[in-house]
Amino acid sequence: MAEDRRERADAARNRRAILEATERLLTESPPEQVSMERIAAAAGVGKGTVFHRFGNRAGLMRELMLERALSLRESVTHGPPPLGPGAPPRERLLAFLDAVVEVVGRNKGLLAALGQAATTSRDTHEDAREQHSVYEFWHGHISGLLAEERPDLDAELLAHVLMGALQSGPIVRLLGQGEARRLAMSLRLLVTGVLKE
Incomplete structure (x- = not known):
């Protein structure tokens, strides 16, 4: 024993x-x-x-991605504000986007895997379902906070647009060059503009 x-x-x-x-x-x-x-x-x-x-290597990268994504999920659901519950929606959304940029900045393949998973059927391989659940959580959290702050917006589509923008080749290259802070600041400007009445 x-x-x-x-x-x-x-x-x-x-x-x-x-x-x-x-x-x-x-x-x-x-x-x-x-x-x-x-x-x-x-x-x-x-x-x-x-x-x-x-x-294999893909399995290792996937495990790293899922661990980081699940750690972020734990912070969002049970951590202190502004990332966790208790802060106004705008503050939580900005904190969450900062955290997403930090996570993907440390694992450049994360967004590509999440993007692929978002278009994968739930009935496929277990790994794709896990990645799909990460995308669903991130999208759901972003769209929920957008809707709470601005009910007049198409929060579901805007959340997909934000997630999609993060998956583009130029953005992935930017992260690879160590420009995570620059990306986080640009996302903050974009979201702050969207949330203005």
Whole structure:
């Protein structure tokens, strides 16, 4: 029993080390240069451990994306304001968009995966459904806050427009060049303009 607990603790520690190493390497190098071998070395584990835990590179990237997205969801639903409940809708929306930019700035493939998932049927692979649920939550949160602040707007469509703008090639390249702050400020200007009566 004690050995099982130690193995589970080791597996959890390895998982955390692998995800942290992957994220760190993605901030230092273009995604195509972040190999499973480099990740294993940076995490201090064998390459076989990485493959055993995540299956392949795509599985590892997907896991990182989902973990970051789920962490953001937790902050939105249970965290302190302005990201969490309790702040006015405008403040929550701006804080959420800042947080989305931070998340995708750390994982450039996130928005592309979310965009693909948004057009994928719910009846397909489990991974696509998980990604689709992330897109649905982000879209639903944005559209809900827009509608609360300005009931006269087409909040559902505007939320898709905001999410779609984030998925464009020039924006992904901008994030790759470390321009997340610039993007966050532009989104704030855009949303503030939309919310003016």
